[in-house]
Amino acid sequence: MKKNRILFLLGLLLIVSFSFTACGGDDEDDNVASGIVGEWASQDEASDGSWMYLERIKFEKNGTFTVVFYSIYLSNGSTITGIEKGGFSGSYKADNGQLSLTYEGKTGNGTYSISGNQLTVVNNGDMITYDKMDSNISEIFDKAERAYQNQ
Numbered sequence: 001m002k003k004n005r006i007l008f009l010l011g012l013l014l015i016v017s018f019s020f021t022a023c024g025g026d027d028e029d030d031n032v033a034s035g036i037v038g039e040w041a042s043q044d045e046a047s048d049g050s051w052m053y054l055e056r057i058k059f060e061k062n063g064t065f066t067v068v069f070y071s072i073y074l075s076n077g078s079t080i081t082g083i084e085k086g087g088f089s090g091s092y093k094a095d096n097g098q099l100s101l102t103y104e105g106k107t108g109n110g111t112y113s114i115s116g117n118q119l120t121v122v123n124n125g126d127m128i129t130y131d132k133m134d135s136n137i138s139e140i141f142d143k144a145e146r147a148y149q150n151q
Contacts, residue, residue, distance in 0.1 A: 035114045036094045037061050040130035041137045049077030054144055057130065065092045065101065070144040085148045 036059045045052040055069040066089040073082040090103025099112040099121060110123030117132040131137060 034061075036099075036112065036119065039133035040119045041133055041141065042128055042130045043140070050074055054141060055128075055130075056133070056141055059092060059094070063091050063093065065090060068141075070141075070148065072144060072147070080147050080151075083144065083148045083151055085145075 039056060039058045041057075042055045043053065051074060052072040053069065054072070055067065058066045060066075066087065068085070068087040071084040071086075072080060075081050088103050090101060092102070093100045094112065097111050097113060099110050101108045108123055110121055112119060112121045114120075117134075119130040119132070121128050121130070
């Protein structure tokens with residue numbers, strides 16, 4: 001009887017231990033949607049060509065993000081008369097279309113969607129569309145950085 005009880009407990013222990021074994025695909029943080037991980041960029045410009053705004057956001061797999069932005073002031077639509085650079089970093093949670101960014105002691109909540117190579121973020125009615133970083137977009141940011149360093 002004692003032997004049957006020990007075999008039963010060993011069997012139960014095996015079942016319980018298998019139910020808590022993680023699968024290979026569970027490496028990601030539960031608060032991070034894999035589709036958002038990577039670098040995204042957005043740009044905006046004045047209709048009269050007097051300024052341009054560039055923003056790059058990088059979402060890491062570990063739940064952190066970094067933003068770098070440039071405000072570029074232009075004359076005649078192409079001559080740079082001034083450039084400012086800024087940025088910040090923090091943590092994020094992304095799940096089922098909900099996005100929460102925490103940085104500098106503040107938390108912002110919104111929604112996001114990904115379609116092809118575009119990420120759309122909506123926060124308080126404001127919508128920003130980002131494109132997945134590629135070599136052409138990277139070149140624009142590299143030029144902005146060089147201009148910033150040379151001013």
